[in-house]
Amino acid sequence: VQLQASGGGLVQAGGSLRLSCATSRRTSSNNAMAWFRQAPGKEREFVAAISWSGGRMNYVDSVKGRFTISRDNAKNMVYLQMNSLKPEDTAVYYCAVGLGGYSGSQPREYRYWGQGTQVTVSS
Numbered sequence: 001v002q003l004q005a006s007g008g009g010l011v012q013a014g015g016s017l018r019l020s021c022a023t024s025r026r027t028s029s030n031n032a033m034a035w036f037r038q039a040p041g042k043e044r045e046f047v048a049a050i051s052w053s054g055g056r057m058n059y060v061d062s063v064k065g066r067f068t069i070s071r072d073n074a075k076n077m078v079y080l081q082m083n084s085l086k087p088e089d090t091a092v093y094y095c096a097v098g099l100g101g102y103s104g105s106q107p108r109e110y111r112y113w114g115q116g117t118q119v120t121v122s123s
Contacts, residue, residue, distance in 0.1 A: 001027050001112050005095045008117030011085055015121070019080040021095030021114055032098030033071055033078040034110060037091035037119075046105035047093070048080060056102055062088075085121045092116040 007019040019035065034049035048069040049058045057069055068081040078095055096110035103109040 003027065003095055003097065003112055003114035005093065005114040005117040008093060008119045010120045010122065013086055013121055013123050015085050016081070016083045017085065017119060019082065019093055019095075019117060019119075021078040021080075023076050023078070023095075023097065025076050027112060028073075028076055028078075028097055030101055031111075032101060032103040033069075034096045034098060034103060034105075035069060035078075035080045035093055036096060036107065036110075037089075037093045038116075039091040042091075044094070044107055045091075046107075049098070049103055049105065050078065051102040053101070058105065060105070082119070085119075087121045087123045090119060090121050092118050 002024040004022040030052050032051050035047040036044050037047050038044040050069045066084045071078045094116045095114040097112040
């Protein structure tokens with residue numbers, strides 16, 4: 001199983017970051033992908049999901065209009081473009097592989113998890 005998240009870093013409020021998740025065809029083929037995040041002392045939170053075809057996306061309300069999830073199946077990559085970042089977006093961000101062609105917002109719907117990348121937004 002290959003899931004490698006990257007692209008995190010330190011950014012000022014209002015700034016942007018683009019997270020990437022490298023996977024393999026064997027790992028991601030025919031499966032939805034998602035991003036979750038976990039802030040210190042908090043539970044893991046769903047951020048965004050995208051179906052295998054890329055035609056269906058879902059976002060947590062707090063990131064709608066600011067974050068965009070996308071995927072490139074030819075490259076076995078999933079991305080999370082994060083704009084207008086806020087201090088409350090600070091967390092470790094994880095990519096995950098779903099159990100089917102479309103998965104929802106619950107961690108139990110995902111079978112594989114990456115190691116996470118830290119995003120820190122300063123005020």
